[in-house]
Structure formats: C-alpha cells, structure tokens
Amino acid sequence: MHEHDVTSSDGTRIRGWRTDHPGPPVLLCPGLGTMPEVWPALLLPSAGVRVLSWYHRGTMGSERPKDPSRIELADHVADALAVMDAAGIRRCVVMGWSVGVMVAAELARRHPERVSGLLFTAGVPGDLFGAMLSSFGIPSVVRRAITLGGTHALRALSPLVDAILHRVPVNTLTATIAQHSGLMLPGADTQVIASVLERFLQHDWRWYFTLALAVGSVPARELHGITCPVTVLAGKYDVLASPDKATKPVAMLPQARVRIVPTSHFLPLEAPDAVIEELLLLLRRVRAVERARELARPPARDPIDALIPPPLTYGSRLRS
Template sequence: MADRALTLAPPADDGLALRYYAVPSRDGTVLQAWTNDVEGPTVLLCNGLGTNPYAWPSLLDPACGVRVVSWNHRGTGGSHRPVDREHVGIDAFAEDALAVMDHAGLDSAVLMGWSMGVNTMFEVAVRHPERVDGLFAVGGVPGDTFASMLAPLRVPRPVSKALTVGAARVAKVVGRGVTPWTTGLAVGPATLRALSHSGFMLPVADEELSRRAVREFLSTPVEWYAHLALHSSLHRRVSLRGIEVPTSFLAGRYDVLASSRDMRTAADRIPGAVYEELRATHFLPMERPHEVITALRALLARVG
C-alpha cells in the first residue's frame, strides 16, 4: 500500500487548541507533529501507538495551562513511513521524540507517555537523562509491554506475551483484507456507546472527541499497525536505577493492555515516585481527563 502523504491539517476551527506541523526525524522520515500552543510549562507527549490528539480532551482545552508538543507515529495520522520499513519500534520512536524536542527548541522537558509511549519516554530517559526533567506515565509500563497485557484476566505473563504477540502476527497477515472494512467503519454514537460499555473501555467524558479519536485511529492500515506493534513488542523492560527526576504513574484498575500491578512495582523502584490508580481502563485520557490533567499539574509543580 502506498504511503499516506503528509497532510498538514488547518488550524482547528472548533475551539480546540491544536496545530499540526512537519518535523523531519534523524533518518529523514517526515513526521506530522502537533501542539496545542497553550501558554504554560512544556510537556513532550509520547502518545499511545497509532493514537492521535483527539484522545486527549484535557490537553486540547485552551485553558489547560500546559503546552504540549507531540507527533503521530511513523505511517499513521499523516506521518510518512520510513524508507527502511524495519526502522520502527521503540528505538525509532525515541529518535522521533528527540527530533520533535529539537524542532521545538527544547533542551529538556517533562516527558509524558501513554500506553506504548511510556516505553518510549523511559527509553529517552535512560539514553538521554539530560533531556528529561520529569516523567508522567499514563496506562503504560517501562518496557516488555506485551507481557503486561491481560493482567485483569489473571493470565500468566509468558502466556500473555505469547497470545498478544501471536494476535499481532495474525493481524499483520490478514490486515490487507480487513483494512477496507476498518477504515470505512462508521463511528457514530451507537458504536462508541457499545465500545464504552464493553468492559474494554468505560464511558468517556467527551463523546464527540472520542469518536474522532477512534475514527482517526482506524485510518491506519491494520497490517501497518501490526507491523509497528510487533517491532514495539521487542522492547525489553528498562532499568529504573538511574531515574532521579520526579516521576508519576497513573494507572487504570481495569486496564487489560498495561498491568496496574506492574506500574505500581515500577513506581516502587523509583525514589519518590507517585503512584495513583483510578477506576478506569486503558483509556484514561478519554475516560478521566480531569484526573489526568490534575495529576500532570501536580507533577509539574514537583518539577518546579
């Protein structure tokens, strides 16, 4: 399938704080970056794999008081695929994070991650501690994420990793046949209502933005998303011994994609780290946006 051309969206005309712009990464891959252009301390968001700004209603509020810079992953949301199709995964995403920081003129910043983005932000923190002022992990663990999945179902870690990686391999094989259906799926109120009462996701705070988030997510071809996921599954758990910056973990009690227990044990290994658990699933930014922005502001206050 041909690469999607980089599409620079016009400024939002619906009251959202959102602006897109292009950033070249180190290997020449052009990323579709985005910012809310809000006055306040700057945070680099390492987003969930294949997700987009609309999953963060709290950060698209012009009154949120936090400036966010972020980007869409390679081959998703208007970002180009790399010439070397194998140059994806957490190492490549960490390069992209640094490219977005450099483009924004950030010598250092607080890093915020969601889901697989937590892997990315910890990888940056370990490799380039001088670039990191603080860490905020939302629904994610510092590596070996696929072994952390299915925890509420009490599936043993080795079995969980085998099942989830196997599912990604199947998705890559059947993706070309499934993609025309997923990209054409209408995400209306009934679809979102069914999803948010499935147990996989709980009711969301902003249904319109959540529908936009799901529609944009489904625009990525299934086989390419599976390709990204399989490479991301290779990322091992990082050592937390050298983490010395203020760190917070925000977990969902019913999260089947990132174990809250693994997040708590990671917090225990970082001196002074804060751990908070909400009655939520993996989709905390959409379900509990007020609590997310409140926890982020608390971390920023600790960073000072």
C-alpha cells in the same frame, strides 16, 4: 492545535503537532497511532501547559522510513528528540500513554539531561505483550504467547481487518458500543469517542500491527538511575496494562508517585481531570526539585580567579 513537519535523525519526515497555549512545555509521547483528540483536557488553554507531540512513523501524515526496519524503540526516541529540537526545547516534562510510556522511559534512560519529569499513563516501560491480560490471572508466558500470536495473526489478516474497519459507520451508537466493549468503559464524552474512532479506524492495519510488533519486542526495562520526579497514572480496570504491571517498574524510584483511577486503558479519555491534576502536581514537584538542586550546587567560580596565582608562602619564597 497546529501540525507541522520535522525531520528525524535518519531523514524521515515526521508530522508533529503542538498547542500554543501559555505555560511550560510538555512533550507528549503518544499511544500507538493515536491523535490529539484522545487528550481532550490537555488541548484546552485551561490545561496551563504547551503540548508538543507527533504521529508515529507511517501514520497520520508521518512518512514511513525508507528503511522499513527503522521503527524500533530507538527510532521513536529519535523522533521525540526531533520534535523537541524543532521547538527549541532543551529540557522539559515528558508524558506518555500506552506505547508512549516506553518511549518516554527510554528517552529518560538515554538522555536524562533532556527530561525534567515523567508522567506514565496506562503503560509499561517494556515487555508490552507480557503486560497484557495480567488482570485475568493468566501466567505471563501464556499471556505473552496469546497476545504476541494474536498480533501476528491480525497482521496476516490485515486485508480483512482493513475491509471491515474501514467500512464501520462511526456515530453515537458505534461509540456507545465501544464504551461497553470491555477495552473501554463508559464515562468519556461519546462525541469525543466518535471523533477518535473516525480517524483511528482508518489506519493501514498491516502497518499498524507491524509497528506494534516492533515495539513489543522490547523486554522489560529497569528504571534504576532515573532521579527526576515520576508519576504513574494507572487504570484500575485496564486489561492492556494492569496497575501492578504499570506501577512495579517505579516501585524503587526515589521520586515516584502512583495514582490508580477507576478507568480502562483509555484513561486520558475517561479521567481527563485526573491527567491535568497529576500533570500540574508533577510540574510543581519538578520546580521544587530543580530549585533544591540549584540551592545545593556550589557557587560558580569567577573565571578571573583562575588567572590569579595562589599567594606565596614563606617556604615557597625560600625554595624559589
């Protein structure tokens, strides 16, 4: 995995990362404040793809925008395009996890010519806070009030959150506790969990919750009009994006496939093989669709044909 800097459309310096393995390019829209280690199988040569991604504004080496309001969904889409443009990628499969699903979906809505396929992993394309806690049967209005209010409270208490989380010792015991917390389930490699936690807990938590509130204000999105192949991977025990909320937006799409696996929200860590299986299947579906469209396209007219006048008919000769 290699890191590099790209410049987004508003001049913000974004820290990108990529793998250099052979295979088709895939743009990964990350979960909020997450790092490559979250995708252990995707980083291996055996994944068969070349991954491009980035760190969100103000995290992990990416610059905070000079205008602090430039952290809306459209700004994250601009960062995704900057990563693609810097790599010379005109069109590719785009995948996302958690908040990254919102970015991937918005990229496909605004720039369908850049997206050949979509893989949504444990996320929703809009109404982030309304999707949380759905599996508990709490009414949506109450859920949204609880999760939105809780995020505002955590942002206000961020100095205390920093003081606690920055001092949490990260080791096998910490990782094991996290895997039994309810937000995460056992199944992932404990050492990988520890590696992820070590970096994740060091965030500036006031900025982190500011980012979350900015994207959380995006309402539910309709995905009508998206015609590329779409795959949804949902975690059966996900309390942040329950399967019904994750799958409903794609229910009417003509090219949608849904798979539910027995994981929490941290599906990329707990079911890495399922991620690779569905990604490779999506790539095959994309190739089939692109090939079918190519065959259905009428043959291109030779430009020289436009210079040859149509043959004259008997009537046209008389009129002339």
